[in-house]
Amino acid sequence: MNRLIKTALLFFLTATVTAQDTRKPVAPVYSSYVSKVWVADNGDGTYKNPIIHADYSDPDAIRVGDTYYMIASSFDAVPGLPILQSKDLVNWTIIGHALLRQPPFSHFDSTQHGNGVWAPAIRYHNNEFYIYYPDPDYGIYLTKAKTITGPWTAPVLVEAGKGLIDPCPLWDDNGKAYLIHAYAGSRAGIKSVLVIKRLNAASDKTIDKGIQVYDGHENDPTIEGPKIYKQKGYYYIFAPAGGVKQGWQVVLRSKNIYGTYERKVVMNQGTTNINGPHQGAWVQTPSGEDWFIHFQDKGAYGRVVLLEPMHWKDGWPVIGNDKDNIGKGEPVLTYKKPTILKQYPVCTPQESDEFNDSTFGLQWQWQANPKQKWASVKDGALKLLAVPVPDSAKNYWDIPAILMQKFPAEEFTATTKLSFSPDSTGEKAGLIIMGSGYAYIFLAKKQEGLALGYTICMQAEKGAPGSEVILEKNMSSTVYLKVTVTKNALCTFSYSEDGDNYKPITMPFTAQPGKWIGAKVGLFCTAPIGTNGNGYADFDWFRIDKN
Numbered sequence: 001m002n003r004l005i006k007t008a009l010l011f012f013l014t015a016t017v018t019a020q021d022t023r024k025p026v027a028p029v030y031s032s033y034v035s036k037v038w039v040a041d042n043g044d045g046t047y048k049n050p051i052i053h054a055d056y057s058d059p060d061a062i063r064v065g066d067t068y069y070m071i072a073s074s075f076d077a078v079p080g081l082p083i084l085q086s087k088d089l090v091n092w093t094i095i096g097h098a099l100l101r102q103p104p105f106s107h108f109d110s111t112q113h114g115n116g117v118w119a120p121a122i123r124y125h126n127n128e129f130y131i132y133y134p135d136p137d138y139g140i141y142l143t144k145a146k147t148i149t150g151p152w153t154a155p156v157l158v159e160a161g162k163g164l165i166d167p168c169p170l171w172d173d174n175g176k177a178y179l180i181h182a183y184a185g186s187r188a189g190i191k192s193v194l195v196i197k198r199l200n201a202a203s204d205k206t207i208d209k210g211i212q213v214y215d216g217h218e219n220d221p222t223i224e225g226p227k228i229y230k231q232k233g234y235y236y237i238f239a240p241a242g243g244v245k246q247g248w249q250v251v252l253r254s255k256n257i258y259g260t261y262e263r264k265v266v267m268n269q270g271t272t273n274i275n276g277p278h279q280g281a282w283v284q285t286p287s288g289e290d291w292f293i294h295f296q297d298k299g300a301y302g303r304v305v306l307l308e309p310m311h312w313k314d315g316w317p318v319i320g321n322d323k324d325n326i327g328k329g330e331p332v333l334t335y336k337k338p339t340i341l342k343q344y345p346v347c348t349p350q351e352s353d354e355f356n357d358s359t360f361g362l363q364w365q366w367q368a369n370p371k372q373k374w375a376s377v378k379d380g381a382l383k384l385l386a387v388p389v390p391d392s393a394k395n396y397w398d399i400p401a402i403l404m405q406k407f408p409a410e411e412f413t414a415t416t417k418l419s420f421s422p423d424s425t426g427e428k429a430g431l432i433i434m435g436s437g438y439a440y441i442f443l444a445k446k447q448e449g450l451a452l453g454y455t456i457c458m459q460a461e462k463g464a465p466g467s468e469v470i471l472e473k474n475m476s477s478t479v480y481l482k483v484t485v486t487k488n489a490l491c492t493f494s495y496s497e498d499g500d501n502y503k504p505i506t507m508p509f510t511a512q513p514g515k516w517i518g519a520k521v522g523l524f525c526t527a528p529i530g531t532n533g534n535g536y537a538d539f540d541w542f543r544i545d546k547n
Contacts, residue, residue, distance in 0.1 A: 050306045058303070072084075075113070076116040081099040081117055081131060081143075094350055108369045116135060118133070121169065143155045159206040193214065213259045213261060222241060232315075233255055238280075239251075249294070266329065277308075278294055303518070351544040397438070401525075416539050418480070420479075426444070434521075439456045440455050442455065476497055479495055
């Protein structure tokens with residue numbers, strides 16, 4: 001059982017916090033998990049991009065004391081608003097989530113692909129962590145916590161409305177509070193403009209209609225994701241434009257918060273293969289170094305996270321490698337790590353799970369708001385109850401009770417040991433690759449006994465039914481299931497009855513991205529529509545390894 005040794009190191013903040021506050025919160029437990037398939041820290045004082053080869057879309061980050069915190073979009077995945085921690089901007093670990101259930105609860109009790117939490121912002125103000133996040137169908141929400149691991153307050157609507165996206169607050173030195181945001185054309189009917197609004201004293205409600213401070217239609221179509229900062233008398237707005245896959249990073253500046261703003265492109269793809277580099281966060285180290293965290297869209301692998309050096313030239317930030325000395329950089333592939341006073345262990349976001357703790361790891365998320373009875377961890381195994389398929393489900397795209405995590409690298413193998421205890425005919429449990437199309441390998445209870453099968457559904461998002469093939473009959477209730485992912489997201493499933501000798505399935509599947517997200521790998525146990533679902537599946541462990 002204990003092939004993966006789990007340890008934890010507790011770090012406490014010892015440095016002074018950022019300029020907004022002089023007191024410091026206590027840092028949470030810091031995982032020492034190290035991936036077998038992607039480690040950004042080269043071990044020689046340098047790092048390679050991406051720093052996280054997983055789908056943490058629209059990252060935002062801050063430093064409090066000597067610790068960095070990052071959050072990301074989570075859309076309809078629950079728990080949502082993942083929170084990651086780092087001591088050096090290169091080595092990150094998942095420490096929690098700010099959204100344990102997503103409101104409105106009745107809406108997000110069913111799958112809502114592409115909806116929910118879009119690009120959020122995190123700030124530390126008045127001894128509290130603030131997260132503003134948009135739901136493009138309902139408005140801009142705020143949740144707060146006195147410590148980074150919570151408890152987080154129930155989200156409150158800062159402003160209701162369709163198409164209000166990508167909020168970011170600024171507490172000015174004149175005592176006033178502001179909120180900048182963009183618009184989603186699919187809901188609001190307008191896009192490519194940025195608006196700044198006043199916040200009330202509690203910073204939980206907008207108090208005016210706002211002023212449009214930038215129109216990007218001419219030079220910066222689809223400008224969005226603004227992050228606003230103030231330095232040396234200037235207001236700086238960092239914002240991506242041009243679209244996720246082919247865009248660039250814009251910075252606007254003005255000495256008046258409402259403009260007029262000057263414009264400069266400070267990073268684009270340049271001569272690299274890192275497309276659309278933008279949307280992220282400016283962070284500064286205790287020693288005064290400037291860095292920029294952003295994402296790159298890699299299709300089925302999702303929006304992976306990169307770290308760029310940043311410097312200032314003539315009052316403008318320059319992000320990445322400005323090899324031509326023109327004030328505009330391009331992403332780096334490798335670079336010297338940020339300077340820190342103390343060395344910390346290498347770590348990466350959690351992937352493998354032995355299920356030896358009281359609950360499953362923080363890397364796991366459901367496809368909708370979960371019910372408590374769906375899963376439990378006991379005696380070193382994850383128990384998934386056979387949850388009936390919803391009446392409205394056309395295929396597994398519509399099933400909330402699938403427990404999944406992000407792809408961790410371009411190439412990897414995911415393996416699990418399954419012991420299946422079905423009750424009713426038609427119950428099944430297995431290992432799945434999920435996106436707008438999906439494939440899974442499974443054990444199922446048929447009338448004649450247990451069978452092992454394989455399903456592919458190429459257009460799940462459009463409601464297409466899956467194509468099921470039964471590969472083996474009269475199977476044992478315990479089986480090892482594996483999927484091997486190679487370049488271009490090619491997935492090959494296999495199975496074993498002894499854990500050593502695997503039989504490949506000669507029907508490979510190319511993983512597809514989901515709605516605004518990368519593909520995921522996960523576990524499930526389902527029952528047919530209208531049944532009680534009294535069966536269950538025990539997953540002894542789940543392991544990510546090299547191919």
